[in-house]
Amino acid sequence: MQLFYNSEISKETTQIHFEKDESRHIIKVLRKKENDILKITNGKGLLFDAEIIIANDKKCVANIVNIEEKNKSRDYYLHVVIAPTKSNDRLEWFLEKATEIGIDEITPIICKNSERKVVKIDRLSKIVQSAMKQSLQFTLPKLNAPVKFSDFIDQDFNSQLFIAHCEENSEKKYLKTEIIPKGAYTILIGPEGDFSNDEILKSLSKGFTPISLGLNRLRTETAGISVVQSIAFLHQ
Numbered sequence: 001m002q003l004f005y006n007s008e009i010s011k012e013t014t015q016i017h018f019e020k021d022e023s024r025h026i027i028k029v030l031r032k033k034e035n036d037i038l039k040i041t042n043g044k045g046l047l048f049d050a051e052i053i054i055a056n057d058k059k060c061v062a063n064i065v066n067i068e069e070k071n072k073s074r075d076y077y078l079h080v081v082i083a084p085t086k087s088n089d090r091l092e093w094f095l096e097k098a099t100e101i102g103i104d105e106i107t108p109i110i111c112k113n114s115e116r117k118v119v120k121i122d123r124l125s126k127i128v129q130s131a132m133k134q135s136l137q138f139t140l141p142k143l144n145a146p147v148k149f150s151d152f153i154d155q156d157f158n159s160q161l162f163i164a165h166c167e168e169n170s171e172k173k174y175l176k177t178e179i180i181p182k183g184a185y186t187i188l189i190g191p192e193g194d195f196s197n198d199e200i201l202k203s204l205s206k207g208f209t210p211i212s213l214g215l216n217r218l219r220t221e222t223a224g225i226s227v228v229q230s231i232a233f234l235h236q
Contacts, residue, residue: 003133004040023060043140070138077184079105082224083191084116092127094221098228099131108146113193119146159184163208166194172212189224
């Protein structure tokens with residue numbers, strides 16, 4: 001299935017006008033023609049069947065002929081709060097793979113030891129959208145704007161809270177023994193230089209449980225994927 005994404009369509013939408021670039025992709029690259037059916041999601045759990053009525057590579061037009069509600073395949077809610085990596089490619093890789101595996105919300109967090117403090121959220125949004133389409137999912141993960149650690153931690157939370165850090169003088173738990181199945185989880189992943197001592201202490205005071213991701217020290221993006229995969233595995 002070739003899945004398209006359009007955040008503007010809803011159950012009330014009857015016709016879709018594709019922009020020039022997407023029209024060209026549909027007609028020139030995919031070689032679609034009139035009466036062909038396109039599969040489109042709005043990223044809110046809906047799948048639309050749209051029949052092409054104007055096969056123009058500058059402005060393709062399709063009528064919606066069927067709408068199907070698609071339940072999320074996961075019975076949990078995962079929010080990963082991750083420090084941007086020094087290499088932007090590695091953060092993009094994390095977002096792509098995490099979306100494919102299954103994640104509900106991502107927040108880039110700027111920490112004391114963060115080497116990257118500027119994040120191009122528009123580009124990252126496109127990475128997430130592309131990964132959603134590629135993996136044939138119908139609910140788009142929420143990608144939040146970057147936030148300072150001090151601002152993020154100073155809020156009320158309504159989920160199980162975990163923090164993955166590298167400090168050794170801390171008794172750490174394992175996700176498999178701590179998570180409540182089918183729940184909501186917020187997990188903090190620090191920068192290459194790890195969270196500062198003050199950030200760790202502040203997290204603990206807010207109820208975050210320190211977790212171990214194994215014996216090896218992991219890169220930020222690897223730690224993020226380890227968490228996403230672990231939560232998915234524990235719900236199989």
